[in-house]
Amino acid sequence: MKTSCAPNIRLENLTIGYNNNPIVKDLNIEFPSGKLSMIVGGSGSGKSTLLRHILQLQPPIEGKIFIGNQDTSNLSNRQAHCIRQRTGVLFQDGAMLGSLKVKDNIALPLREHTKLKDEQIMRIVEDRLSLMGLGHALELYPNELSGGMRKRAGLARALVMDPQVLFCDEPTSGLDPVMSAELDQLLLEMMSHFDMTMIVVTHDLASMRGLADHVVILGEAKCLFQGNLEELEKTEDPYLRRFLDRAAEDRDAPRLTMPPIGPDMMKRNCDDIMGAKDSARKGEQCSN
Ligand SMILES: Nc1ncnc2c1ncn2[C@@H]1O[C@H](COP(=O)(O)OP(=O)(O)O)[C@@H](O)[C@H]1O
Ligand SMILES: [Mg+2]
Numbered sequence: 001m002k003t004s005c006a007p008n009i010r011l012e013n014l015t016i017g018y019n020n021n022p023i024v025k026d027l028n029i030e031f032p033s034g035k036l037s038m039i040v041g042g043s044g045s046g047k048s049t050l051l052r053h054i055l056q057l058q059p060p061i062e063g064k065i066f067i068g069n070q071d072t073s074n075l076s077n078r079q080a081h082c083i084r085q086r087t088g089v090l091f092q093d094g095a096m097l098g099s100l101k102v103k104d105n106i107a108l109p110l111r112e113h114t115k116l117k118d119e120q121i122m123r124i125v126e127d128r129l130s131l132m133g134l135g136h137a138l139e140l141y142p143n144e145l146s147g148g149m150r151k152r153a154g155l156a157r158a159l160v161m162d163p164q165v166l167f168c169d170e171p172t173s174g175l176d177p178v179m180s181a182e183l184d185q186l187l188l189e190m191m192s193h194f195d196m197t198m199i200v201v202t203h204d205l206a207s208m209r210g211l212a213d214h215v216v217i218l219g220e221a222k223c224l225f226q227g228n229l230e231e232l233e234k235t236e237d238p239y240l241r242r243f244l245d246r247a248a249e250d251r252d253a254p255r256l257t258m259p260p261i262g263p264d265m266m267k268r269n270c271d272d273i274m275g276a277k278d279s280a281r282k283g284e285q286c287s288n
Contacts, residue, residue: 004035169201219243
């Protein structure tokens, strides 16, 4: 089995949130070195919040985060800088700067962190973009890319410094199922190209089942599960079973209590303006 030089990430008694209000409590989790871990949970369960804390963008309310052997709670500025330098992030929307061409967006981390000459930088940029199937997009601006291309360009930028740790927040959100499957495949290929610990946040169960070596499930303000897919599929925990089987939770969904807004409440009578002829359009009761 391949041994990895990438660090593991450990959370010890970690409580996270904003302004001292906990969102997820008492996490004791290990993301194994050189593996692809997924943080899964419903919307609002605290997945992005956890990512922001591991990225040191937010201080924990309580507890500690270790990257390898490094306790991140008391880093000097220089140490924090070194950790950032070895960490890649693919943000939810790709987070490309609209005023810069794709090639200059990808070059940003190299210009910030290395002494490389522009010619060498451009060679690396071209290399990463062709790895992502975007060799033709160097001179384009981000708003000239499709959603899937923007994600791939964001991934090229996240990988440009050969990171030891890569974080991806909802990489398939906003993509159709075919593009989602392609992006998942690309993430798997990147795992074989680079020796890194990857943490992917998702609410996409198909991605989880296709990619994860290790799964962490958040819900009810805590960690509901950590382990591999095989262990997860065997769970008898009712909340997890409902989540995995996607049981219809909408039975409890709120119902409309107000009637639709009738034509008589409108400022303009669109039926008259548009010359609507059929009675249903005129706000009268539809027969079926
Ligand atoms: N900057 C913030 N300040 C205060 N509360 C926030 C902030 N960002 C997110 N939250 C709250 O934290 C909770 C978890 O949000 P988030 O981590 O974005 O969930 P997820 O990524 O799982 O959908 C939500 O209730 C959200 O309203
Ligand atoms: Mg989120």
